[in-house]
Amino acid sequence: MSLATDLMNMTLILAFVVVSVAQAMSMVRLIIGPSTGDRILALDTMVVNAIGLIVLLGIAQGVRVYFEASMIIAMLGFVSTVAYARFVLRGDIIE
Template sequence: MFATLLELSVAYAFICILVAMLFCTIRLVIGPSAHDRVLALDTLWMCTMLLAIVLGIRFGSQVYFDFAMLIALLGFVSTIAIAKFLMRGEVIE
C-alpha cells in the first residue's frame, strides 16, 4: 500500500533525469554555437548513464549497470574526439 523510501527516491530521480534530458535535447537542437551543442551532448550521455543506473536499482538487474559502464566509456571517448575536432579540425593526425 505505502511505497518505501527507496521506491520514492528512485521515482524522483527518474523524473529529474528525464527533465534534465529534455533540457539537454532542447539545448542540443537550438544551441547557438557548436560548443554549446557539444556540452549538451556530453551532458545528455551522462544523463543516459544515470538513467541506466536508476533503472538498474529499480529492477535489481546487473545488466543495467553493465550498460551504464558501456555508455560511460563510449561517451568519454566520443567527447574527446569531438573536442579535438573542434579545436584542430581533425580527429586523427
C-alpha cells in the same frame, strides 16, 4: 509493504523524473545552442543523463547488468566527446 520500501519506490520515481527533465533540458540546449561548444557540452551531458537513467533502471529492477552497460556507455561517451571536440577545433581527429 514496509515504510522503507514505499520510500525507496517514491525516491526512485522522483529520481527518474528529475533525470528525465535534465535530459530534456540538455536536448533543448543541443537544439538551440548558440555555439558548437554548447552543443558538444549538451551531448556530453546527455550521455551522463543516459547513464544516470540506466543506473536508476538497474536499481529499480535489481539487475547488475545495467551497471556494466553504463560503464561501457560512459567510456564510449567520453571518447566520442573528445573526438568530436578535437574535430571541431582542428578539423581532423587523427594527426
